[in-house]
Amino acid sequence: MELNQYKDIFVFAEQREGGIQSVTLELLGKARTLADTLGEKVVAVLAGHQISSKSQELISAGADKVIVADYPELKDYITEPYAQTLTHVINNFKPSVLLIGATTIGRDLGPRLSARVKTGLTADCTKLEIAEAGHLLMTRPAFGGNLMATIVCKEHRPQMATVRPGVMKKFDTDTTRTGEVIMLKVDFDKSKFKVRLIETIKEGKGKIDITEARILISGGRGVGMEGMPKLKELATTLKAEVSASRALVDAGVVTHERQVGQTGKTVRPDLYFACGISGAIQHLAGMEESDYIVAINKDKSAPIFQISDLGIVGDVNKIIPLLNERLKK
């Protein structure tokens, strides 16, 4: 493999129903920093149907160039048409780096693509940097967040990485930025299209996304089913969202979409209220980047106190209702 033929930082621009996903803008922000370090370009790859009008949004968010694949076959995500499109992009444009959001789409597409073009893929990176030698350093948690590992892919290209939503910071949008838009021609091998989409179902209108919340009131085992309504009241007062540790999700008190942690979501709100959460390492992995962490727990040796900014050793089921009462005044 002629490594020096490969250059530029490519970002898979994920769209759903024509809307650019937030993780894409976060990846463009990171790609911008990496490309500036290397003196290379940021290229967004946008696949979908009748979506070329979205190119400027990607340029404003940091892309120098947008490659658009506009086909009815790409309207909704299905593995094979997307894998063929991205393979075509890799073979023709030879990216040095390809970044993909670690969503249900990205985590389906990424590995398929890496096996097809025979390169390495590092999942769920929390940090991306350029090494002095110019290759990508991809750092990710392992063992349920207990250990960090920096992964390299020195002899294969592109260097592929997925990043979970909410981990990287967006680039300050600049609508005056200009860039090049390239319409891509793809010759699909339709004999390989073996999975057919029957329908896409959205559950629960106005479904919440805890990664977008500025304040999270998060409950754990110490709150239990009985304490949950009080947390919800406090959340209403503070215009916050309710989230939870795995204990309450497994107990069926809170739905999985509100779970924070390694098997749930990574969040970084301005304020994270950890109520009756002991702080298993899997949970900490999902919230420790929060700006300000208040922890309330009966057990003063609870690990949550090792990362909280303000720790209160006390009864959460007494403190929360009282706090809510005071705030309402």
Next chain:
Amino acid sequence: MKIIVCIKQVPDTTEIKINPVTGTLIREGVPSIINPDDKGGLELALRLKESHNAHVTVLTMGPTQADAVLREALAMGVDRAILLTDKKFAGADTLATSNALAGALRNLDYDLIITGRQAIDGDTAQVGPQVAELLDLPQVSYLENLEVKENNLFLLKKQTEEGYQLLEADAPLLVTVLASSFKPRYMNVKGIVEAYSKEVEIWGFDKITVDEENLGLKGSPTKVDKAFAKGIKGAGEIYEMDPEEAVGMIMRKLKEKYII
């Protein structure tokens, strides 16, 4: 119908603790288990065995100790167990692992291959889709439900962030499943007794169909540059106080931070 379930033996990461002083992992005494999503895969296969008379083979790659998870799968009710083990497989990243598994699967018959969505030690969710690609099979990941329709047609429910998708695909197919959707059965006593009298087939490099250069450390495009324990963020202020004082303290801090 022939089904192959790929499983992995993993340390129970929920049992791993951190030494708060040194910030290093305490791994002693941590038990090994069948990866939870993979166990969900076994459950799906066993349901299809009951409803469609499917023949179920379980395959794992690992050291000889991985025999334990195959015995557990036999006790749950699978028909055949294969342990893929060879020094040539050691040091593999996800792609080299997928190459070894695909090498074994090429020598087996199947209509459906089931893997877990991801393993709790690595959390990569890569091996299922990579195996599908290497075998040129269609894939459906994040599977919540599967129905068998007439002649080799599957109706599949795939989880998404917003809800789910309904998909249709013909056999042969690879799916990666979610533990939360397929609550596994317990081993029964008869099964446990029989599991230890059944044979676990041991397959080495000579039994599989794959280029040696695609295996192990040599066949791994990614390498670990360094591994380190996560630095512990310094603890902030901690107070033991009654609810009245605690609320006063929280209000004061939130005002200082301009949150309220």
